[in-house]
Structure formats: structure tokens, C-alpha cells
Amino acid sequence: MRAFQGGHAQVGTPVLDTGLNGRRHEDARTDRQNLENQQARQQQQQRQREEAAKRVEDVPVHTCGASKGTEQVIYDPSRQSRRSPEALGPNRTMSLEKMKDLHLEGKYLQPETQEVDGVLMTKLISDNWDTIWNFQAKPDDLLIATYAKAGTTWTQEIVDMIQNDGDVQKCQRANTFDRHPFIEWTLPPPLNSGLDLANKMPSPRTLKTHLPVQMLPPSFWKENSKIIYVARNAKDCLVSYYHFSRMNKMVPDPGTWEEYVETFKAGKVLWGSWYDHVKGWWEAKDQHRILYLFYEDMKEDPKREIQKILKFLEKDISEEVLNKIIYHTSFDVMKENPMANYTTLPTSIMDHSISPFMRKGMPGDWKNYFTVAQNEDFDKDYEKKMAGSTLTFRTEI
């Protein structure tokens, strides 16, 4: 008998005219009702899928992270699949958050490192270096460049809100890491590497990098792309990086706090020396279209710093939208925003119970970690490394 059972009939299954022979009229009515309910549910799900697909199409091209029909970029729960890497085909890649679905965590989470021109990188970045170096930037690209943990995600959210005229829904279209390709970040297929995402993204693109200035792909200089650089004081960067390295399995283990302080000072962390990074970009800022911002200033007066970004991007917005951006990009709101707080990644990649990505968001937290002796040693070493530079930082506000 071809009658549906327990309401699991497929759409289009010819149930009513074949499955009811010899059954009671009452049963038939219930069965018909079940089928109608089932069909209504399926139609509703289909409508939701179509609406989700439409939302993706509706996102303005300058911020949209995927072309229609690809699997890799847009966060869309209705399209969660459990396909194998092979089933994705040669040109199909996927967002990092799907790693769990593919049971790939153990296979890929080996933070092997290798230096590129004396700067520590993951081995995957190092192996892919020629391709990264030859990345083709475009004149209308916007690059957000930072040393790790300096306020990248915060700046990304501000920029996205500006580009979308304060439309929170549009900024919810995908995870931070899928909205703004992290150009040097290399993952094995089928996972999305930054370059895969960037090359598929329609212009104008907003990109992210932690590369020191001398390692930036030269096409950015040649094409005169705009760059926002955000710097954060060394001690808070160190503390934030230490906790991030504890919770994120994609970067090397930090060891003990004492060990990490020395590793950081020696610049033997991913993306190299903080000192060289902030100084290098500081020197470059007067020769290129670079807006150099400070995390501490953003914290002290977000309105003033967002206005600097607006001017740099040549954007005009109303006071109302500006206030909306300040609110939406505040630490407390971003901490609860799954599209900005990295909580959609599997815990095997980032374990927020060890330390949340959105941890404290406050200048001066270093005082809770440095001993007096560590602080004195740090300051002495800092003076030597920063000697001759006009760049100064505030370590509290």
C-alpha cells in the first residue's frame, strides 16, 4: 500500500487515490488532513528557502560575500548541509563554521608554523605565500589592517554598518569572517581561504589583513586602495592575544603566561613583532591612503573616531544613523551578536568557555596580568624597541 505513514509523505506522492482502498472514511479524512498539513509545511519551508535566497541577492554588491548558487559564503541556516568535501566538487568551498559538519577539525587544526621573511606565519600561509603576495587588489578595495587583537572585528562591524547605512539586518547576513575576506588566512580545501573569498567577492570589497606593512601584496600600493589601520597598545594586545591563543586551536599554544610575555616581546608569535608592525604602518601612513586609528581613541570617543572613518570613506550619514552605528558596534552589543562574536564556529576551533572572543574590550586590562617586575622589564624593552619613533600609545584611558 502506498499510503503515507506518520505524516512523512513526499510532496507529489499520489497518496489519496491509491492508499485508501478498504480503509474507514474517518481514517481517510485524518489522512487527508495530515497530508494537507504536510504539504502546507513543505510549501512554507520552500517559501522560507526562497526568501533566504532572495535576501542573499538583495544584499548590495559592495558588501555581499557570495555569488548566488555557491555554498561558501553567506550564512544561511536553511542551507546547512552535511555534504562530504568530495561532493562539493572542485570549485565549491565552504565557510569555516561548517568544519564541524564535515568532521574535519582534528585533520586540519594543526597550528604548524613557518617563517616568511623572518615573520612567523602558519605553515599553510607560508606554503601559499607566492599566491598571497601576488594577490590582485583593486582601486575600490578597502583594507582593514591591524596587528592581531587590536580591534579588527570592531572596525569591521563599524565599516559594514557605514557601508550599509546603519541597516543591522544587512550586517547580519553573514559571519564577520565571511563578510570581509581575511586575505592571507589559508585553510585547506574545501574550507574557504581568504583569497578564495576575496576573488569571488564582487567589488567594492572590504578585506582584512594582519600582515606587517612590508609583506602587504604590492598591488595594494599600485592600485592605491584605501587602508584603515588600527593600532592598540602593546600590553593590552599581548593580554588579548594570550587569551585568544588559549581558546583558538588554529593558532599556536601560548604556553604559560610567563612564557607568552617573552614570546610576544621576541616577536615570535603569528604575524611577528608588534613593535615592527605598528611602526612600519605608522611610517607608511603619510605616503599612502592610510587612516591610522587607535583602539584607545575608539573606546574613549567612538563618535569622533567613526566620524574620521566616515570622512575617509567619503560617506555622509544622518545623526540618527551615526548613533545607531555607535550602539550596534558597542562592546556589549557585539558580544551578543553571533555574526560578530565568532560563536558560530565549532568549539573544537574556538572554545569560548576557555576565554570568549569578546573578552573584556577595555584598555588597561593588562594591569590584571602583569606583575610589577614583568611590567618594569616590559617597559625597558619597549623603550629600546620603540626608540626613535614618533608613535606613542596610551595604556589606559
Ligand SMILES: Nc1ncnc2c1ncn2[C@@H]1O[C@H](COP(=O)(O)OS(=O)(=O)O)[C@@H](OP(=O)(O)O)[C@H]1O
Ligand atoms: N565593540 C568592541 N569594543 C571594544 N573592544 C572590542 C569590540 N569588539 C571586539 N573588541 C575587542 O577586540 C579584541 C579582539 O581583537 P580583534 O578583533 O583584532 O581580533 S582578531 O585579531 O581579529 O582575532 C578583543 O579584546 P580583549 O577583550 O581585550 O581580548 C575584543 O574584546
